[in-house]
Amino acid sequence: MNAPRPRSAWKRFCRISPDWVFGAMLVLVPLVIARDWLWPASDGDGSDPRTLALLFAITLGCGIVAAIASRFDRRMIEDFHYRLMANGAIVGIVAMMTVVIVFDVLVGDVDALTGKDIILVLTTGWAIGYFYHRLRGLDA
Amino acid sequence: MNNRLRVLRAERAWSQQELADRLDVSRQSVNAIETGKYDPSLPLAFRIADVFGLAIEEIFLRD
Structure with a gap:
């Protein structure tokens, strides 16, 4: 052992x-x-x-x-693509939270972000995360 | 984790698509495993071992 x-x-x-x-x-x-x-x-x-x-x-x-x-x-869905989607979702959520904080710091009015803006940021972050791991690998 | 998938596939003269069909996964999955971008799940590792008639540890190696 x-x-x-x-x-x-x-x-x-x-x-x-x-x-x-x-x-x-x-x-x-x-x-x-x-x-x-x-x-x-x-x-x-x-x-x-x-x-x-x-x-x-x-x-x-x-x-x-x-x-x-x-x-x-x-x-x-096969495991590889599911894990790409899951990793991409984590990136999307972290990106969304970070964007809200950065926007608040830079613009000083987080209420200016609408629900549609948040969904746009989340979806874009998800896609970025998906393709980042697709190209660099799941351990990257 | 390293693996001998590309070598084993070449020994059998299989294309990535042929191996993918045998494993019931996409060619992208086979390519990702071969290039070290993806460590397969345990069920898929067992399927790979079955397809090549080898033990998992004869295909997948520690870093």
Whole structure:
């Protein structure tokens, strides 16, 4: 039996499990979105609770449907292309978050970005990520 | 991870498309494995081993 491989310095010092990161995202992001509803501002200028409830319901429903659909994709599409798509999706999400931050820093008005702009950035980032890994390899 | 896929395919005079057909994958997948751009999943590695009649460790080698 082989001796256990020594853990890399990164793995040794980075104790944050992805479960904690994604668990925090699952709890904190909806709380931030719903803050106006949970803690109404004194001027009453907050998001409509019904709109927030609808947003949560659609997100929950679409998330579950997308998870089931991805399982179908994984079975139907060959592994290489599925992994290209998955890696590309990670690039798209990170690119989208980065673009929003950079846009906010440069322009100072993140509210100027519309939902369509966000989808455009996400889709373009996904395609860039797909072709980057397609050309450079999945380990690149 | 390195592999001997190109050599084994050449020994049998198979094209990438022929091997892809035998493995039921696309030619792009075979090319990506041969060029080291993609390490196949375990089920696909077993299929490759079956097609060549070899053990997985005779095809895929550690870096």
